[in-house]
Amino acid sequence: MKNNLTIYNTLTRKKELFEPLNPPFVGMYVCGPTVYGDSHLGHARPAITFDVLFRYLKYVGYKVRYVRNITDVGHLVNDADAGEDKIAKKAKLDQVEPMEIVQKYTNSYHKNMEQLNTLPPSIEPHASAHIIEQAEMVEEILKNGFAYEVNGSVYFDVAKYSETNNYGKLSGRVLEDLQNNTRILAGQSDKKNSFDFALWKKAEPEHIMRWPSKWSDGFPGWHLECSVMSTKYLGDKFDIHGGGLDLQFPHHECEIAQSKAAKGEDAVKYWMHNNLITIDGQKMSKSLNNFIMLDEMFSGKHKLLEQAYGPMIVRFFILQAHYRSTLDFSNKALQASEKGYKRLMDAVKTLSNLKISSLSSVNVQDIKEKIFKALDDDMNTPILIAHLFDGVKIINSINAGKETINKEDLSFLQKLYNDIVFEILGLENEEKSSSEDEKLKDVMNLLLNLRTEAKKNKDFATSDKIRDELKELGIIVKDTREGAEWKIQ
Amino acid sequence: MKNNLTIYNTLTRKKELFEPLNPPFVGMYVCGPTVYGDSHLGHARPAITFDVLFRYLKYVGYKVRYVRNITDVGHLVNDADAGEDKIAKKAKLDQVEPMEIVQKYTNSYHKNMEQLNTLPPSIEPHASAHIIEQAEMVEEILKNGFAYEVNGSVYFDVAKYSETNNYGKLSGRVLEDLQNNTRILAGQSDKKNSFDFALWKKAEPEHIMRWPSKWSDGFPGWHLECSVMSTKYLGDKFDIHGGGLDLQFPHHECEIAQSKAAKGEDAVKYWMHNNLITIDGQKMSKSLNNFIMLDEMFSGKHKLLEQAYGPMIVRFFILQAHYRSTLDFSNKALQASEKGYKRLMDAVKTLSNLKISSLSSVNVQDIKEKIFKALDDDMNTPILIAHLFDGVKIINSINAGKETINKEDLSFLQKLYNDIVFEILGLENEEKSSSEDEKLKDVMNLLLNLRTEAKKNKDFATSDKIRDELKELGIIVKDTREGAEWKIQ
Numbered sequence: 013m014k015n016n017l018t019i020y021n022t023l024t025r026k027k028e029l030f031e032p033l034n035p036p037f038v039g040m041y042v043c044g045p046t047v048y049g050d051s052h053l054g055h056a057r058p059a060i061t062f063d064v065l066f067r068y069l070k071y072v073g074y075k076v077r078y079v080r081n082i083t084d085v086g087h088l089v090n091d092a093d094a095g096e097d098k099i100a101k102k103a104k105l106d107q108v109e110p111m112e113i114v115q116k117y118t119n120s121y122h123k124n125m126e127q128l129n130t131l132p133p134s135i136e137p138h139a140s141a142h143i144i145e146q147a148e149m150v151e152e153i154l155k156n157g158f159a160y161e162v163n164g165s166v167y168f169d170v171a172k173y174s175e176t177n178n179y180g181k182l183s184g185r186v187l188e189d190l191q192n193n194t195r196i197l198a199g200q201s202d203k204k205n206s207f208d209f210a211l212w213k214k215a216e217p218e219h220i221m222r223w224p225s226k227w228s229d230g231f232p233g234w235h236l237e238c239s240v241m242s243t244k245y246l247g248d249k250f251d252i253h254g255g256g257l258d259l260q261f262p263h264h265e266c267e268i269a270q271s272k273a274a275k276g277e278d279a280v281k282y283w284m285h286n287n288l289i290t291i292d293g294q295k296m297s298k299s300l301n302n303f304i305m306l307d308e309m310f311s312g313k314h315k316l317l318e319q320a321y322g323p324m325i326v327r328f329f330i331l332q333a334h335y336r337s338t339l340d341f342s343n344k345a346l347q348a349s350e351k352g353y354k355r356l357m358d359a360v361k362t363l364s365n366l367k368i369s370s371l372s373s374v375n376v377q378d379i380k381e382k383i384f385k386a387l388d389d390d391m392n393t394p395i396l397i398a399h400l401f402d403g404v405k406i407i408n409s410i411n412a413g414k415e416t417i418n419k420e421d422l423s424f425l426q427k428l429y430n431d432i433v434f435e436i437l438g439l440e441n442e443e444k445s446s447s448e449d450e451k452l453k454d455v456m457n458l459l460l461n462l463r464t465e466a467k468k469n470k471d472f473a474t475s476d477k478i479r480d481e482l483k484e485l486g487i488i489v490k491d492t493r494e495g496a497e498w499k500i501q
Numbered sequence: 502m503k504n505n506l507t508i509y510n511t512l513t514r515k516k517e518l519f520e521p522l523n524p525p526f527v528g529m530y531v532c533g534p535t536v537y538g539d540s541h542l543g544h545a546r547p548a549i550t551f552d553v554l555f556r557y558l559k560y561v562g563y564k565v566r567y568v569r570n571i572t573d574v575g576h577l578v579n580d581a582d583a584g585e586d587k588i589a590k591k592a593k594l595d596q597v598e599p600m601e602i603v604q605k606y607t608n609s610y611h612k613n614m615e616q617l618n619t620l621p622p623s624i625e626p627h628a629s630a631h632i633i634e635q636a637e638m639v640e641e642i643l644k645n646g647f648a649y650e651v652n653g654s655v656y657f658d659v660a661k662y663s664e665t666n667n668y669g670k671l672s673g674r675v676l677e678d679l680q681n682n683t684r685i686l687a688g689q690s691d692k693k694n695s696f697d698f699a700l701w702k703k704a705e706p707e708h709i710m711r712w713p714s715k716w717s718d719g720f721p722g723w724h725l726e727c728s729v730m731s732t733k734y735l736g737d738k739f740d741i742h743g744g745g746l747d748l749q750f751p752h753h754e755c756e757i758a759q760s761k762a763a764k765g766e767d768a769v770k771y772w773m774h775n776n777l778i779t780i781d782g783q784k785m786s787k788s789l790n791n792f793i794m795l796d797e798m799f800s801g802k803h804k805l806l807e808q809a810y811g812p813m814i815v816r817f818f819i820l821q822a823h824y825r826s827t828l829d830f831s832n833k834a835l836q837a838s839e840k841g842y843k844r845l846m847d848a849v850k851t852l853s854n855l856k857i858s859s860l861s862s863v864n865v866q867d868i869k870e871k872i873f874k875a876l877d878d879d880m881n882t883p884i885l886i887a888h889l890f891d892g893v894k895i896i897n898s899i900n901a902g903k904e905t906i907n908k909e910d911l912s913f914l915q916k917l918y919n920d921i922v923f924e925i926l927g928l929e930n931e932e933k934s935s936s937e938d939e940k941l942k943d944v945m946n947l948l949l950n951l952r953t954e955a956k957k958n959k960d961f962a963t964s965d966k967i968r969d970e971l972k973e974l975g976i977i978v979k980d981t982r983e984g985a986e987w988k989i990q
Contacts, residue, residue, distance in 0.1 A: 077598070109566070109734060111624045119621055122611075132608050135600045141630030144712050223633050245598060451989065452941045454974045459948055462967070478951070485943045500940065 015072050016388040019252075020336060022260065022283040023182055027390050032251050033281060038074040039246035040066065041280075043238060043255035043263070044136070046083040047117035048102040050305045051124045053289050053326075053341060054256070054296060060327055060438075061286040061335040062254045063130040065391060067436050079245045080133040082121075084114040085140040085221045086213075087234045091262075093203075093210040097231075100220055110221055114138075124306040127323040129438050135245050139237035143223045146232040146240045149274050150211045150225075158273035162202040164214030164228030170207050173269055182268055182283060183261035209266050211236055235266035243271065243279055253280040257287050286335040291316065292342050304341070318343045321350065324442040328353040331393040331437055352401070357441050359404040360429055362411050369416035376421045379403045380428050393437070400432065460489065460496045504561045505877040508741075509825060511749065511772040512671055516879050521740050522770060527563040528735035529555065530769075532727060532744035532752070533625070535572040536606035537591040539794045540613045542778050542815075542830060543745070543785060549816055549927075550775040550824040551743045552619040554880060556925050568734045569622040571610075573603040574629045574710045575702075576723045580751075582692075582699040586720075589709055599710055603627075613795040616812040618927050624734050628726035632712045635721040635729045638763050639700045639714075647762035651691040653703030653717030659696050662758055671757055671772060672750035698755050700725055724755035732760065732768055742769040746776050775824040780805065781831050793830070807832040810839065813931040817842040820882040820926055841890070846930050848893040849918055851900050858905035865910045868892045869917050882926070889921065949978065949985045 017030040032038045042062045045055055062078075069076045089095045103110040125132075139146075150166050153159040158173050159166050170179055174187055190207045210233035215222040222229045242250065248271075255264065264283065271279035288295075291302040304314050312320030321329075329349040333339040379399060386395035403425070409415040417425070433439050459478060466474040479489050482498070490497045506519040521527045531551045534544055551567075558565045578585045592599040614621075628635075639655050642648040647662050648655050659668055663676055679696040699722035704711040711718045731739065737760075744753065753772065760768035777784075780791040793803050801809030810818075818838040822828040868888060875884035892914070898904040906914070922928050948967060955963040968978050971987070979986045 077601070109624065111626065111734060112566070115621070115624050132604070135598065135604050137600065138627075138630060141627060143633055148713070224637070245600060451974065451976065452944065455941065455944050455948060455971070455976070458967070458970050458974070459944060459951075462948075462951065462963070474951070478947070481947050482944070485940065485947070487940065487944070 016384075017068070017072070018388060018390055019282050019284060020390045021281075022285050023280075028282070030251075030282065032074065033249060036073065036075050038069050038076045038252070039250035040069075040076060040078045040252040040254065041238070041242040041246060041250065042078070042080045042133075042253075043259050044080040044082050045117075045121050046087040046098055047114050047121060048098045049117060050307060051117075051121045052296070052303060052305045053291075053309065055121065055124070056128055056306060056326060057289055057330055057335075057339065058254065058256050058286050059125055059130045060128060060330050061391075062284075063128075063438055064331070064393065064436065065252075065254075065284075066131060066133075067438055068387060068391070071431065071436055077135070077246060078131075078133040079135045079137065079242060081238060081241050082114075082118055082136055082138045083234070083237065084111075084118075084138050086232045086237065091234065093213070093233065097219070097221060103220070114140075120307075127306070127310065128327050129323065129440050131438075137241040137245065139232070139241070140221070142237065142241055142244065143232065145244055146236050147212070147225050149236060149240050149270065150227075150232075152274040153211060153270065156273055156276075158269075159211055160204065161227055164230065165202055165210060166212040166227055167203050167208040168211055168233075168266070168269060168273070169204065170209070170269070171205055173273055177269070177272055179269055180265065183265045185261055185265065209233060209235060209262065211270070235263055236270060238263070239267045239270040239274070239279070242267075243275075248275050249277070249279055249281070251280075252282045252284060254284040254286070257285045260285055287338045290338055290340045293340055316343075319347075321346050322442050324440055325350045325353055327437075328356075328439060332397055334390075334392055334394055336390070352397075353439075353442075356400060356404060356433065356439075359407045360433060360441075363407050363426055363429055366407070366410050366417060366422055368419045368422050370418060371416055372418045372421040373415045374406050374410065374417055374421065376417075376425045376428070379406070379425070383428070383432055387436070396432070396437075400429075403429070456487075456498055460498065463489075463496065505873075506557070506561070507877060507879055508771050508773060509879045510770075511774050512769075517771070519740075519771070521563065522738060525562060525564050527558050527565045527741070528739035529558075529565060529567045529741040529743065530727070530731040530735060530739065531567070531569045531622075531742075532748055533569040533571050534606075534610050535576040535587055536603050536610060537587045538606060539796060540606075540610045541785070541792060541794045542780075542798065544610065544613070545617060545795060545815060546778055546819055546824075546828065547743065547745050547775050548614055548619045549617060549819050550880075551773075552617075552927055553820070553882065553925065554741075554743075554773075555620060555622075556927055557876060557880070560920065560925055566624070566735060567620075567622040568624045568626065568731060570727060570730055571603075571607055571625055571627045572723070572726065573600075573607075573627050575721045575726060580723065582702070582722070586708070586710060592709070603629075609796075616795070616799065617816050618812065618929050620927070626730040626734065628721070628730070629710070631726065631730055631733065632721065634733055635725050636701070636714050638725060638729050638759065639716075639721075641763040642700060642759065645762055645765075647758075648700055649693065650716055653719065654691055654699060655701040655716055656692050656697040657700055657722075657755070657758060657762070658693065659698070659758070660694055662762055666758070666761055668758055669754065672754050674750055674754065698722060698724060698751065700759070724752055725759060727752070728756045728759040728763070728768070731756075732764075737764050738766070738768055739770070741771045741773060743773040743775070746774045749774055776827045779827055779829045782829055805832075808836075810835050811931050813929055814839045814842055816926075817845075817928060821886055823879075823881055823883055825879070841886075842928075842931075844893060845889060845922065845928075848896045849922060849930075852896050852911075852915055852918055855896070855899050855906060855911055857908045857911050859907060860905055861907045861910040862904045863895050863899065863906055863910065865906075865914045865917070868895070868914070872917070872921055876925070885921070885926075889918075892918070945976075945987055949987065952978075952985065 015030060018027040019030050020027050042058060066076055066078045084099060085097065087098050089098055089101060099110050099113050103113045154166065159168050173179055180186055191205060212225060212227055212230055212232055214228035214230045221231055223231065268278065291304065294300055294302060296303055302316060304316065308314040309321050309326055310323055325346060329346055330339065332349060382399040383396050386392045386399060406415060410417050463475045463478045482489055486500060488499050504519060507516040508519050509516050531547060534540065555565055555567045573588060574586065576587050578587055578590060588599050588602050592602045643655065648657050662668055669675055680694060701714060701716055701719055701721055703717035703719045711720055757767065780793065783789055783791060785792055791805060793805065797803040798810050798815055799812055814835060818835055819828065821838060871888040872885050875881045875888060895904060899906050952964045952967045971978055975989060977988050
């Protein structure tokens with residue numbers, strides 16, 4: 013499997029040629045959602061970023077196992093090591109069992125991801141389904157001397173680990189700074205150092221989600237699940253680990269430490285992080301009231317939104333920025349994306365109907381080369397899309413008779429646009445069926461009004477023709493006192 | 502919460518008034534699929550049966566927690582206690598990791614269940630996610646003396662249990678007969694008696710899905726997951742346990758024994774079983790080549806099918822039989838259901854447009870009483886549907902001016918049909934959007950041909966009118982050398 017794909021590796025801070033450990037197999041792990049609320053824009057970006065990578069790797073010919081987890085236990089409020097579990101807190105509010113919260117928001121996440129046309133991952137493991145495996149890794153880390161038990165909880169010993177390893181190598185954090193900056197929260201006093209993190213937490217009496225272990229009835233620390241589930245399904249060493257930039261520290265830094273402490277070597281070859289989303293230049297946050305859920309985006313029902321933006325507009329908009337750049341949502345920018353998206357879809361339609369000539373006046377090979385060069389350059393989708401639009405100009409010129417294309421070049425261009433636009437970028441032609449329904453009703457009204465007028469003018473040939481031809485189309489017209497009614501047979 | 506619902510309890514073999522243990526809460530557990538292949542007709546029936554019960558209980562006002570499991574480990578080929586795991590076997594065939602099989606077929610099951618408009622359960626626990634809890638129940642049963650360990654596996658001691666309990670009380674099986682009739686399979690020689698069943702199995706070296714336990718690296722017996730997950734999420738005693746009749750023995754009989762042996766009392770108040778499906782009078786089986794997958798049903802792509810039958814036709818067809826009767830699929834019967842379904846949907850549409858009179862000549866209260874009486878009679882949906890069609894006759898008579906209805910009665914009837922048809926029976930109006938698209942294209946062609954003719958006849962008033970009015974509807978007409986083209990703006 014030959015490829016020229018380069019990936020920016022957060023670990024080495026440079027673009028590297030992608031060389032999988034065991035070609036043609038590729039293992040990719042991406043951090044999924046903690047399912048205690050509806051999905052928002054922040055969930056869409058990593059899902060789409062790594063969906064395009066998944067699609068491209070498969071397109072090149074790799075056999076990709078894509079694992080994306082569901083966090084359903086152990087993720088505490090404020091991402092802290094003490095306090096309430098995010099899911100249990102929501103369950104208490106709604107007066108239901110925590111697993112009902114997990115089910116509800118896993119379902120809604122799946123629905124949104126399907127709307128965004130992201131492919132389902134090969135495996136979607138739940139943290140709560142891997143308690144045994146997590147306890148096993150805690151034991152390994154304890155056995156290797158990189159953790160300690162206090163009052164039924166087990167903490168990772170960062171200082172000990174740092175004696176022989178570089179804690180901070182992913183995020184660039186320096187241990188001394190961490191020590192000074194980390195706030196000490198209530199309940200964390202069991203720790204030797206404030207920067208230590210929980211591997212296993214003894215459950216408070218009111219904590220519902222708990223399992224027996226040799227240390228206590230408790231639950232695993234948040235960072236542990238990803239180290240465990242990635243290696244369980246992808247092997248001790250695998251190719252790609254992705255996630256949002258906000259997870260780089262402490263989550264991914266802790267994952268690196270856990271894997272190294274347990275197995276003696278690093279688990280991940282390429283670390284990839286998508287950058288974050290802002291709304292009108294501001295951080296998305298509940299306190300700023302600018303938290304936009306995906307359902308709100310798709311329906312337009314949010315006070316900051318001037319209109320609805322369909323899933324394909326959102327997808328196209330996200331792909332118009334490079335995944336490592338911040339992305340600012342605004343009505344203006346989204347409306348520009350909507351126009352661009354429609355122009356692209358129109359061009360694809362035009363492309364399927366172009367007339368062929370004996371000679372080509374255009375260079376289709378050049379378009380392809382530029383497009384794949386952009387894709388191979390750390391998935392530079394905005395540049396890729398710019399080249400797609402260069403191609404759109406050419407398509408429209410051919411359609412207008414200003415340029416010509418021969419048969420082979422047309423097939424080549426059609427395949428190229430089909431592969432890139434639909435297969436790799438994962439766009440779909442978003443013509444809402446509901447709006448089609450409305451359109452049919454409108455057009456039928458127009459047609460039946462014409463028929464009424466023809467009748468008035470005693471032009472029965474026309475009025476009968478309309479009725480008869482509709483009947484042939486399976487649409488029955490019935491004249492009533494209130495006017496003509498119609499029904500699909 | 503007052504209700505008159507009676508349920509046929511398989512355990513007592515009679516219809517009993519439904520009285521939940523802790524009103525207004527109702528706990529319902531239904532056996533879900535073993536996810537190693539696409540969903541077939543046999544999956545649709547229990548899903549729809551208990552979906553209607555779930556909907557009805559919620560309609561009455563209960564707070565229902567509906568748990569339906571996903572079996573992803575421990576279900577061995579031939580439902581036996583030795584041999585290959587169904588999922589691992591398929592994974593080996595497809596050369597993927599077992600959890601990829603689980604993910605793939607869980608996704609396709611969810612898709613099919615959504616097409617059938619079944620509501621998602623409140624919690625959908627996976628067997629592999631509850632290994633710890635299963636090991637805990639094995640320990641309880643061992644501790645209470647109803648199980649024994651041999652070579653790393655643990656078996657339920659049916660003979661011991663039968664000294665003080667009635668093993669067979671659900672299925673009516675008699676222990677002596679079982680002893681004589683049970684085939685001894687290779688690898689079962691560890692058992693004291695052939696009718697004993699596995700609670701924990703030591704994994705063979707080639708077995709991938711395995712977890713550590715105090716007995717061996719192994720996996721739980723198939724029957725155990727349901728006893729564990731039902732009581733984990735619904736409490737040690739809960740209201741309803743449902744499933745297909747094929748699960749009555751041994752699966753549900755073993756569940757009863759496990760719960761009683763572990764907790765000292767029965768877990769389930771009402772046992773409900775839907776009957777099985779036949780195809781043209783024959784048992785559905787792979788060897789008879791009459792195994793019809795739901796996707797095949799919906800697309801019509803199976804050699805036994807004369808046409809496609811949409812999800813709502815399948816749902817309506819299933820509801821036209823009582824859930825405790827066998828149900829025979831045939832093209833003739835499905836086509837009859839399709840007609841009936843359309844007649845019902847037409848009537849609902851007519852109902853929304855009926856003219857009101859000052860007096861009613863019809864008795865709407867009577868229809869409602871009969872409908873709910875049928876529903877309360879152990880969910881007798883075929884009788885209910887017959888009463889719905891009596892109502893359809895009345896609706897059509899009112900529409901034809903032969904009967905009259907006043908304002909209150911009309912609202913009453915509209916609410917009744919809405920509640921029963923859509924909310925409780927869970928039907929949807931299945932007008933395929935794709936066919937609407939086609940219709941729009943057809944009707945637009947007709948309209949543009951009219952315009953062309955008007956132009957030919959120099960009737961430019963009409964041709965311009967058509968173009969202008971379409972423009973107002975957001976449809977742009979463009980005249981080209983090949984004729985008129987149109988595009989939605």
